[in-house]
Amino acid sequence: MGLKSSLHNFKEKNKDKKWLPAFSAIHTFLFLPNETTHNGTHIKVADDLKRTMNTVIMAMVPCLIFGMFNAGYQHHLAFGDIQQATGGFFSSAFWTMDNFMVGFWKVIPLVIVSYGVGLAIEILFAMKNSHEVEEGYLVTGMLVPLIVPIDTPLWMLAVAVAFGVVIGKEVFGGTGMNILNPALTIRAFLFFAYPTWMSGDKVWVEGAVERDQMIAAGENLDAISGETILGSLAQNKEVGYEVMDMFYGLIPGSVGETSVLLILLAGLFLIFTKIGSWRIMLSSAIGALVMGLIFNGVVSSGWITESSKFYGLMSTEFWHHLLIGGFAFGTVFMATDPVTASQTNKGKWIYGFLIGFISIMIRVFNPAYPEGVMLAILLMNVFAPTIDHYVVQGNVKRRMKRLKVKTA
Amino acid sequence: MSKDIKIKKGLDIKLVGEAEKSVEQAIISNFCTIRPEDFHSVIPKLVAKEGTTLKAGDVIFYDKSNEEVKFVSPVSGTVIEVLRGPKRRIDAVKIQADREQSYNDFGKFNMNSDAKTTKAHLLASGCWPFIKQRPYDVIANPEKSPKAIFISGYATAPLAADLDFVLQGKEAELQAAVSALSKLTEGQVHIGVGSRNSPLASMTDATIHNVSGPHPAGNVGTHINKIDPVNKGEVVWTVNAQDLVIIGELLMTGKLNAERVVALAGSSVKKPRYFKTRIGSEVATMVYDNGVEKDGNDRIISGNVLSGKQLKPDGSLGYYDNVISVIPEGDDYELFGWTKPVFNKISTSRALTFSWLTPKKKFALNTNTNGEHRAFVVTGSYEKVFPLDIYPMQILKACKYEDLDEMEALGMYEVAPEDFALTEFICVSKQPHQDIIRKGLDLMLKEIG
Numbered sequence: 075m076g077l078k079s080s081l082h083n084f085k086e087k088n089k090d091k092k093w094l095p096a097f098s099a100i101h102t103f104l105f106l107p108n109e110t111t112h113n114g115t116h117i118k119v120a121d122d123l124k125r126t127m128n129t130v131i132m133a134m135v136p137c138l139i140f141g142m143f144n145a146g147y148q149h150h151l152a153f154g155d156i157q158q159a160t161g162g163f164f165s166s167a168f169w170t171m172d173n174f175m176v177g178f179w180k181v182i183p184l185v186i187v188s189y190g191v192g193l194a195i196e197i198l199f200a201m202k203n204s205h206e207v208e209e210g211y212l213v214t215g216m217l218v219p220l221i222v223p224i225d226t227p228l229w230m231l232a233v234a235v236a237f238g239v240v241i242g243k244e245v246f247g248g249t250g251m252n253i254l255n256p257a258l259t260i261r262a263f264l265f266f267a268y269p270t271w272m273s274g275d276k277v278w279v280e281g282a283v284e285r286d287q288m289i290a291a292g293e294n295l296d297a298i299s300g301e302t303i304l305g306s307l308a309q310n311k312e313v314g315y316e317v318m319d320m321f322y323g324l325i326p327g328s329v330g331e332t333s334v335l336l337i338l339l340a341g342l343f344l345i346f347t348k349i350g351s352w353r354i355m356l357s358s359a360i361g362a363l364v365m366g367l368i369f370n371g372v373v374s375s376g377w378i379t380e381s382s383k384f385y386g387l388m389s390t391e392f393w394h395h396l397l398i399g400g401f402a403f404g405t406v407f408m409a410t411d412p413v414t415a416s417q418t419n420k421g422k423w424i425y426g427f428l429i430g431f432i433s434i435m436i437r438v439f440n441p442a443y444p445e446g447v448m449l450a451i452l453l454m455n456v457f458a459p460t461i462d463h464y465v466v467q468g469n470v471k472r473r474m475k476r477l478k479v480k481t482a
Numbered sequence: 483m484s485k486d487i488k489i490k491k492g493l494d495i496k497l498v499g500e501a502e503k504s505v506e507q508a509i510i511s512n513f514c515t516i517r518p519e520d521f522h523s524v525i526p527k528l529v530a531k532e533g534t535t536l537k538a539g540d541v542i543f544y545d546k547s548n549e550e551v552k553f554v555s556p557v558s559g560t561v562i563e564v565l566r567g568p569k570r571r572i573d574a575v576k577i578q579a580d581r582e583q584s585y586n587d588f589g590k591f592n593m594n595s596d597a598k599t600t601k602a603h604l605l606a607s608g609c610w611p612f613i614k615q616r617p618y619d620v621i622a623n624p625e626k627s628p629k630a631i632f633i634s635g636y637a638t639a640p641l642a643a644d645l646d647f648v649l650q651g652k653e654a655e656l657q658a659a660v661s662a663l664s665k666l667t668e669g670q671v672h673i674g675v676g677s678r679n680s681p682l683a684s685m686t687d688a689t690i691h692n693v694s695g696p697h698p699a700g701n702v703g704t705h706i707n708k709i710d711p712v713n714k715g716e717v718v719w720t721v722n723a724q725d726l727v728i729i730g731e732l733l734m735t736g737k738l739n740a741e742r743v744v745a746l747a748g749s750s751v752k753k754p755r756y757f758k759t760r761i762g763s764e765v766a767t768m769v770y771d772n773g774v775e776k777d778g779n780d781r782i783i784s785g786n787v788l789s790g791k792q793l794k795p796d797g798s799l800g801y802y803d804n805v806i807s808v809i810p811e812g813d814d815y816e817l818f819g820w821t822k823p824v825f826n827k828i829s830t831s832r833a834l835t836f837s838w839l840t841p842k843k844k845f846a847l848n849t850n851t852n853g854e855h856r857a858f859v860v861t862g863s864y865e866k867v868f869p870l871d872i873y874p875m876q877i878l879k880a881c882k883y884e885d886l887d888e889m890e891a892l893g894m895y896e897v898a899p900e901d902f903a904l905t906e907f908i909c910v911s912k913q914p915h916q917d918i919i920r921k922g923l924d925l926m927l928k929e930i931g
Binding site: 078102105122123124206249251412413470476477 | 495497640711713714716781783787788789790791792807809811812813814815816817818819820821824827828829830831832833834835837847848849850851852853854855856857858859860861862863865871872873875876891892893903906907908909910911912914915916917
């Protein structure tokens with residue numbers, strides 16, 4: 075066996091080298107290691123962290139590919155090259171090579187930068203702390219390009235990834251130790267450091283920003299605008315999309331967040347494979363619906379009138395909230411991150427519910443930034459240990475009570 | 483008052499190589515090895531120096547911290563070697579067995595004796611080490627009286643010896659031991675049985691519980707948690723069902739007969755079956771004849787594949803074990819093993835692992851870890867295989883950061899390492915759960931006692 079034994083010999087020869095984790099990271103992607111159990115259980119299940127993380131990535135790939143098509147579609151639509159695709163998800167006007175190539179050349183660099191910078195930092199830290207490169211970033215690296223606007227400059231992304239990985243994760247000790255979801259830390263950094271690139275009506279369509287700059291330079295062109303649905307609602311504007319468009323995802327938005335259909339399928343896949351927590355996904359949807367219903371109730375009882383700046387979002391039918399913005403994506407892929415979520419089953423219900431509830435609240439009440447799911451998840455990440463603490467205390471109290479009954 | 487135990491959380495690990503129900507007399511082992519490491523936290527004080535001749539039942543060493551607890555020789559013979567490790571720690575005492583066995587006669591025990599006499603008799607005859615206690619999962623402290631004694635007559639671990647089979651015809655010995663033990667507790671002796679056919683099901687002086695459900699339904703830790711959990715300051719004792727036979731025979735005849743029926747099992751064994759042998763016998767007397775290839779790449783384990791101890795080919799049967807498991811070593815690489823669909827390994831997820839399609843299939847697992855050690859990441863999976871009313875991940879983490887108050891609050895007094903065997907088996911991060919719990923218990927024993 076050529077490759078297998080030469081890689082093995084190479085590993086054995088360089089056992090004490092500082093850079094071995096970098097080699098091992100690649101080696102273990104080729105071969106499942108030859109490591110055996112010692113005392114303790116002599117057999118182990120087939121699953122490891124790589125397989126777990128890989129399952130999440132598999133669930134994201136359809137969203138990524140759809141995102142490429144959608145980026146091209148939004149671009150061509152805004153520039154007047156094509157007509158609105160009719161026929162929903164399977165419309166032949168959507169799935170064209172032309173659309174795909176525009177998106178492909180914009181999204182792939184995002185993916186490469188995200189993985190390149192993130193993994194480089196992970197490997198550096200692994201070498202410094204001499205442990206193996208952990209797999210957490212495999213998912214983060216894929217999430218990041220899916221939750222940013224298509225035109226995000228690559229240098230900006232690189233800076234944000236470096237910040238997110240170092241401050242969001244490595245300072246706590248790496249995968250498994252972090253408090254905040256790293257992908258959302260990266261997204262939050264981008265949002266607060268470069269707000270003009272992260273919201274408004276220009277950033278969601280490939281080429282719109284560039285066109286703006288050309289106009290500013292004095293060229294006689296029409297400005298392009300591609301407002302997200304949440305953006306329109308926040309300004310009490312008419313929404314020009316059908317409900318089914320929102321569900322299928324033929325709308326402007328961050329690269330991978332638009333197709334609720336694909337996200338729903340991914341969510342079901344994660345639940346079926348037992349990798350994602352159905353408790354968090356379900357309770358988060360319930361939380362969002364409850365908050366949506368409350369707002370609908372406020373509107374229907376006449377406390378808020380059309381003159382209010384909250385009217386647009388408050389009067390949105392409660393279940394539409396599940397379809398618009400990044401809610402579905404955040405719920406399925408980011409709220410469920412096991413490290414930063416609640417770790418007890420009861421805690422997961424509370425944690426998920428509050429994410430949904432607070433998402434919609436921020437969405438409606440924050441005029442500067444109509445999407446609330448990012449901040450809601452980050453907020454609940456911080457509270458997750460507290461929730462767990464009280465859930466676990468329930469068990470502790472039961473034990474104390476048992477002791478008291480005995481001694482009494 | 484019988485209370486049945488029915489658990490839902492757990493996992494039956496079905497492996498190839500279950501022992502056939504036929505007993506062979508093992509070749510008589512020339513040597514008998516006693517390893518103090520089988521008796522956790524005991525520091526041995528050697529009595530039988532090299533060259534001493536012993537009868538079966540004569541003291542080899544006693545516990546330095548409690549001289550009453552004596553460890554006796556399972557065979558008659560001569561001590562030929564005392565193996566020592568660092569700091570002159572005693573690693574093993576090797577005894578060359580006589581051809582003709584002679585026994586130290588402890589005398590027929592009067593079954594109407596009181597608790598004090600019973601205890602003294604068990605201590606003097608070297609039967610005491612068979613009695614273990616919780617908290618801490620160590621040999622019972624004879625000075626404390628237990629609130630209950632638990633015995634499991636139902637083995638659910640993978641490839642475990644079928645207790646109904648190995649205890650057949652031993653009802654008289656079992657009853658003698660159970661009656662004697664029942665005097666040592668103010669509470670009851672609880673016996674968990676898998677079926678009404680169990681020889682233990684008809685015991686008197688004890689409460690019989692019918693147990694059902696997946697592994698760890700048969701673990702004594704599960705029974706304790708469901709029937710009478712250990713609170714702070716309380717002690718319960720546990721005894722292996724098979725060791726009751728040795729205790730019973732001693733009480734009835736006065737002889738310590740360390741004979742035991744042992745299952746030889748595992749996918750590497752050609753003809754898995756049962757052997758009649760003695761505690762401390764060399765495993766080589768059993769594993770090679772119609773068993774394992776001599777130069778095969780296999781792992782020999784004294785005990786079950788979840789909690790047993792790895793042995794070298796010249797190793798010997800552990801003091802408490804009634805299974806020898808032999809499975810293939812997994813020290814090889816597997817191309818794209820981390821991502822390709824898996825059909826021949828057990829998994830609790832469905833992440834391109836397909837063991838959920840074949841719930842009845844028996845698997846031939848090897849010792850590969852199927853991935854590298856990582857920090858705890860995945861949550862919620864341990865709880866599905868962990869029937870105790872305890873938060874497994876939280877208690878493991880508390881052990882890792884050595885917070886004694888938290889360990890105590892989360893239920894450390896109730897657990898033994900073997901209770902965490904299943905969570906360790908399914909752990910995606912390949913954390914050594916049993917080792918973490920053992921170290922946590924040791925820390926508590928040292929700090930709180």
